[in-house]
Amino acid sequence: MSDNKKDTEWGFDTLAVRAGQARTAEGEHSEPIFPTSSYVFDSAASAAARFSGEEPGNIYSRFTNPTVRNFEQRLAALEGGERCVATASGMSAILSTCCGLLQAGDHIVSSKSIFGSTVVLFDKYLSRMGITVSYVSLTDLDAWQKAITKNTRLFFVETPSNPLTEVGDIEALANLAHNNNSVLVVDNAFCTPALQKPLEFGADVVVHSATKYIDGQGRCIGGAVVGDEKLVGEDVFGFLRTAGPTMSPFNAWVFLKGLETLNLRMKAHSENALKLAEFLEQHKNVNRVYYPGLKSHPQHELAVKQQSGFGGVLAFDMQGGKKAAWNLIDNTNLLSITANLGDTKSTITHPASTTHGRLSDEQRAEAGISDGMLRIAVGLEDINDIIRDIEQGL
Numbered sequence: 440m441s442d443n444k445k446d447t448e449w450g451f452d453t454l455a456v457r458a459g460q461a462r463t464a465e466g467e468h469s470e471p472i473f474p475t476s477s478y479v480f481d482s483a484a485s486a487a488a489r490f491s492g493e494e495p496g497n498i499y500s501r502f503t504n505p506t507v508r509n510f511e512q513r514l515a516a517l518e519g520g521e522r523c524v525a526t527a528s529g530m531s532a533i534l535s536t537c538c539g540l541l542q543a544g545d546h547i548v549s550s551k552s553i554f555g556s557t558v559v560l561f562d563k564y565l566s567r568m569g570i571t572v573s574y575v576s577l578t579d580l581d582a583w584q585k586a587i588t589k590n591t592r593l594f595f596v597e598t599p600s601n602p603l604t605e606v607g608d609i610e611a612l613a614n615l616a617h618n619n620n621s622v623l624v625v626d627n628a629f630c631t632p633a634l635q636k637p638l639e640f641g642a643d644v645v646v647h648s649a650t651k652y653i654d655g656q657g658r659c660i661g662g663a664v665v666g667d668e669k670l671v672g673e674d675v676f677g678f679l680r681t682a683g684p685t686m687s688p689f690n691a692w693v694f695l696k697g698l699e700t701l702n703l704r705m706k707a708h709s710e711n712a713l714k715l716a717e718f719l720e721q722h723k724n725v726n727r728v729y730y731p732g733l734k735s736h737p738q739h740e741l742a743v744k745q746q747s748g749f750g751g752v753l754a755f756d757m758q759g760g761k762k763a764a765w766n767l768i769d770n771t772n773l774l775s776i777t778a779n780l781g782d783t784k785s786t787i788t789h790p791a792s793t794t795h796g797r798l799s800d801e802q803r804a805e806a807g808i809s810d811g812m813l814r815i816a817v818g819l820e821d822i823n824d825i826i827r828d829i830e831q832g833l
């Protein structure tokens with residue numbers, strides 16, 4: 440089962456259940472957790488050979504751990520990448536990617552609709568290390584082209600975006616990056632490889648917040664970086680093993696189990712979200728619904744091309760602004776009022792006063808976040824109950 444040649448011939452669902460498992464002499468069926476910080480060597484010579492890199496094998500769990508490796512090999516197989524390195528969180532996946540691939544003087548072009556903490560990481564911390572960032576619209580290829588400088592080395596996107604669910608053209612962005620001496624990094628937390636495989640469209644690196652759909656049940660914080668041997672296996676891993684934002688074996692085991700049901704869950708999230716989107720779209724108190732699965736979505740065709748499903752997150756604009764939006768939230772009985780997503784439990788949030796609350800009114804308007812907008816991460820409850828819970832607040 441750890442024979443990687445055979446792994447590549449298996450279908451997605453088989454890889455999700457079996458890839459990367461190296462059974463121990465105990466013959467266990469389920470993957471074991473290895474809670475050990477260090478490893479012992481057979482002899483002084485063997486210790487020396489491990490440390491010098493002549494002999495492969497474990498030394499210390501900041502570098503490698505069997506449970507973490509199992510998760511890494513399984514996710515790499517699902518994304519179609521040569522290597523995966525697991526990290527302590529989604530943010531440390533992004534930090535490790537930037538620190539592994541960039542140096543002072545380098546420039547990033549990024550979509551402006553990315554996770555809030557990623558913006559803070561770029562603007563407040565990477566800037567201190569002499570790395571600069573330009574933000575452009577995810578869907579405006581001309582703006583990407585214009586933002587490129589001679590120092591540009593990295594493109595960063597999240598698609599679909601949050602909460603407006605804009606879809607970026609991964610293939611076109613990858614071509615533009617490659618023609619300009621840059622790599623394309625895609626944050627694939629919203630789709631996961633069950634719905635979208637950015638590497639197949641030419642992206643160089645995929646980053647994940649495993650906290651979201653890979654866990655899928657709201658338990659652990661974790662992340663991952665997937666790509667080739669050079670970028671991820673050497674450059675990102677080199678930073679990670681030294682700086683240390685490594686995934687714990689226990690969390691790796693939870694995520695490993697999450698991967699086994701990922702495809703089933705993502706299909707179910709997508710089905711529920713589409714039904715809710717269709718319900719909202721025909722409701723008289725809803726101005727607009729943002730969901731790539733709707734034919735009315737401006738990039739619906741592109742989403743069909745690069746995604747095999749449309750995911751669990753949607754947003755909509757209510758008539759009556761903030762008052763109506765807050766009223767709907769306060770009238771729900773089933774939905775959890777939280778900004779988290781990627782859980783079996785449906786969640787509802789008012790972006791203008793939470794995730795995007797620190798922006799000025801102008802910035803919010805520019806980002807397309809209206810006062811009447813609500814975002815729902817549709818969970819796996821009975822869709823009729825979810826719709827009824829929202830309907831009473833509409």
Ligand SMILES: *Cc1c(COP(=O)(O)O)cnc(C)c1O
Pocket residue numbers: 528529530531554556597626628629647648649650651660661662
């Ligand atoms: C949550 C999230 C992150 C950050 O992940 P953590 O695991 O919370 O560090 C990054 N990108 C996206 C798209 C996210 O949703």
